[in-house]
Amino acid sequence: MEQKLVALSGNEAVAYAFKQARPHVAAAFPITPQTEMMHKYAEFVANGESTTEMILVESEHSAMSAAIGSAAAGARTFTATSSAGFALMWEVVYIAASLRLPICMAMVNRALSGNINIHCDHSDSMGGRDAGWLHLFSENAQESYDNSIMAWRIAEHMDVRLPVMVNYDGFIISHTADALYMLPDDAAWKFIGKYNAAYTLLNPEKPITVGPLDLTDYYFEHKTSQMAAYEKAPAIIQQVSDEFADLTGRRYGFAEEYKLDDAEMVMVLLGSSAGTCKDVIDEYREKGVKVGLLKLRTFRPFPAAYLAKVLGGRKAVCVLDRSASFGGQGGPLFTETRSAMYGQQVPVHGYIYGLGGRDFDLRQAATVIENLKKVAAGGEIADINLLGVRL
């Protein structure tokens, strides 16, 4: 497939991807660093390049609420937000998933207040990790674009019918010009296809009730059927990703495995920091240190069995979280990864790094590898460590 090489910011790339899905409705409210994505989209609409109806709401709570109404009416629908905007939506984020509405959302990761901070960390999406959405993470503009194309197919698959958020790091990805390959519009449309809603509020000949009161006698069964969709989602994610690979040559799974084959030591993380780690891993590899990286793409559903398999038998594993879990046992990625490794004799330790956009640099990555070496040699390290902070 002939693809165009372009230079775009992550926000622009995602705006293009969403446009190529020809959504009927978009509802959004501005928040840095998501703003540019919606600006770009509004330009498409203003110039007639997109026929999406935009609902320029008065808050993120209303953005998600309007998206719910639109999706329940049978329209392909997206929204976009960051940080406080996602926090304000939180109540309705759950409802979107519970109603099995395949809404797509660009989640431009930014630290949560307080104190107020506009830069990247993952505390925003992590706050909604149990809300029932699928969470895809991206390393760069290319992956943000690709995830934003595949998101529709995954969300709308009848075995899934769940909302999907495409996470990409605020500023680091959203505002940095990057080279990426884009599908031609018609090829993207052919891949994504037309949306067929299973139910719609807009058929007066077949009225439906959405969101009834649901108490002790049925609620639990409904939650159980919702949980079952997450069991099916991994296979669908893989199937869609494989089709995408056939089309584009870019292969995706639950994670990217970087120099993992013979790795004795593995770093696990999400998002743009993977690039930095890869550079440092390359340096260490030259020195003969067998270290690799597992960059997770799907945080929800969490591919526990996959992780247990890939990380099993290694000498040391560490997990880097770009969000804290105050009073918990480490960041969310750490706790879930270590839990996935339960019963295996692989030491797993964790880091909290990059909060509020604190730069994740080569030195920090090197520190992580030095520590991995110590642990692999039988040394001790704390469960939770901090990186790049003044103590």
Place this chain on the structure above:
Amino acid sequence: MAVNLKQLTQNEDLLAGGHRACAGCTGANILRQIMLTAGKDTVMGGATGCMEVITTIFPYTAWKTSFIHSAFENCAATISGVETAFRSLKKHGELPVQREKMNFIAFGGDGGTYDIGLQSLSGAMERGHNMLYVCYDNEAYMNTGIQRSSATPLGAHTSTAPAGSVKQGKEQNRKDLTKILVAHNIPYVAQTTPYHWKDLATKVEKALAADGPAFLNILMPCTVGWHFDPAIGMELAKEAADNNFWPLFEVENGVYTINHKPKDPGPVAEWMKKQGRFKHLFKPGNEHLLEASQAYVDSEWKKLLKLEAMTAE
């Protein structure tokens, strides 16, 4: 657009019986009356509250048209999404069945409208969606146990502003939401009650015919929250319009019309006396609160007369 009773009685009843409203609830009656006029090509949205709770419980629904409930404060935003989806799908030729027009109606109690849902309502009205928002105003959060709202009138006893030995119920006057909606400069805003069926049906018809957003504020006497004999809810609705506590009026493109000008309004206290929520105001020492209630009603009525005169030109 004259509404007649014969026609209304022949229209299909789109709210099934067997819903779980209290005996004497005037809210379910409001919904039925709206649906008689709105008809089948309608999508209803309900905010969390009594009317949502009584009309649905899985696996049952009283709604014979499509209905959506999502949360408490977001009904206007939710229906604005449904309405936008309709426009977009129509534009793209993708409606499931062809319709030139459908009705989109959101409803909420006073809590879901005057208070927690005010922002969502204001946004939807300002954006100009083709939708009707109906507030059924029972003057408190009834569903959660009769807590005060900004629509609760002065002196009324509620669970969160109770009458006690020191305090005498709500300490503030109710806010005038209808005028806040008028200030949105939308095509149609009106007040009515379920007793005035003809007025209500006419207003629903006008609201749905309006080119753009419309708002109806409907007083809903609540037997449990107001504490009255379930048989007299409609009577109380009638009297509230007769004593100027709840004037029937409409504002069409900014022009006020008072639909009912009582010749002899009589004291509001007579109406209040029939409701347990005001019982304590009739104890010696609380005369000033009855006077204040009357003064508020009188001054609001005078303002309304002035607005009618002022916008008549």
